[in-house]
Amino acid sequence: MSDEYVEQRSISGPLLGVVAAALLAALGGLLWCHLLQNKMDVAEQRIVAADQKNVDLTEKLEATNARLRATSETLGQTVGMTQKQIEIRTQSIIAQQKASTAKLEQEAAANSQKIGAVSTDVASVKTDVGGVKTDVATTKSDLEATKTQLNRVVGDAGVMSGLIATNHDELEILKHKGDRNYLEFTLQKGAKPTLLSTVKLQLKKADEKHSRYTLNVSSDDRTIEKKDKGLDEPVQFYNGKDPVLYELVVNVISKNTVSGYLSTPKSGGRAAAAQ
Missing domain, CATH: 2.60.98 (Tick-borne Encephalitis virus Glycoprotein; domain 1)
Incomplete structure (x- = not known):
């Protein structure tokens, strides 16, 4: 009996050690699983939070893009209107300059014609004066000739x-x-x-x-x-x-x-x- 007892005790000791190790390993696994689950939960929360931030950032980015597009359109319209006004004003100035140039050319041509007419008139007057002198001389000659024709009877x-x-x-x-x-x-x-x-x-x-x-x-x-x-x-x-x-x-x-x-x-x- 004592030998069997001794033999049983010798067998159960290692077995208990294995069981204990297994239990410890199981507990350790459970603990590790629990810790891992906690870490996964935290990571998932962080992922959710990150996703929400991404959503918020996306919304803000879209809003910013919308504002930028609106601002760009407004600015483009303003610049376009300003450019159009500049073009219209430029065309108006060019037209005024052309009209002024044409008017000056017409006035210059008219003045040239007037100067030519005055020159012609002056030449005509000179000719007329010469003609008058000739007529006066002729008249004097005619008068002298007529005087000689007058007679007494x-x-x-x-x-x-x-x-x-x-x-x-x-x-x-x-x-x-x-x-x-x-x-x-x-x-x-x-x-x-x-x-x-x-x-x-x-x-x-x-x-x-x-x-x-x-x-x-x-x-x-x-x-x-x-x-x-x-x-x-x-x-x-x-x-x-x-x-x-x-x-x-x-x-x-x-x-x-x-x-x-x-x-x-x-x-x-x-x-x-x-x-």
Whole structure:
């Protein structure tokens, strides 16, 4: 019995040791599993927290991106509008410059034309002045020639007349000489007597074919008939308290009408005619 007991005790001792080791190993495994589970729980919590942070960051990033896009669009619109305004303003300035340049060119062309016109006018004036000088010289020559054509003849009263004008131009020369008064007249047959200076003239007859005429001269309360007188013939008579020689000359004879002039001394009568 004691040998068997000793043998049993010798067998159970190692077995207990194995069991104890196994138990310790199991406890250790359980403890390690528990610790591992805790670590896994903590890691999972951290992963969840990290995922949430990622979600939050993603949302913030998307919000930021949205704000950036909105800001970019607004800025782009503003820049686009500003660029458009700049382009419009630039085009307006260019158009104004073109208009101003065109206006200046037109004004320059107009001024050039005016200068050319003035130059032409000046040249024309110079030409006209030269022409006037030539005309004056010609007129002087004509006057000199006309003066030589004026002549003196014996009138119907047997007195040497003054210079006789046969037309209007020659009469103007006599007027400018200023030696006598010259009054022009036109007489109609059958009309009332025409008053010239202090005498009256009345046409009685006009023969255009033969260049002859007859008229009455009323002077100093008496009437004298000057009958059958000729063209450019000095018709003479005396007039006034201190008798002075008057002359009349007819230069034009037409049907029932004669035209000419009355010559009176400077000291005699009025220088105007009346009907």
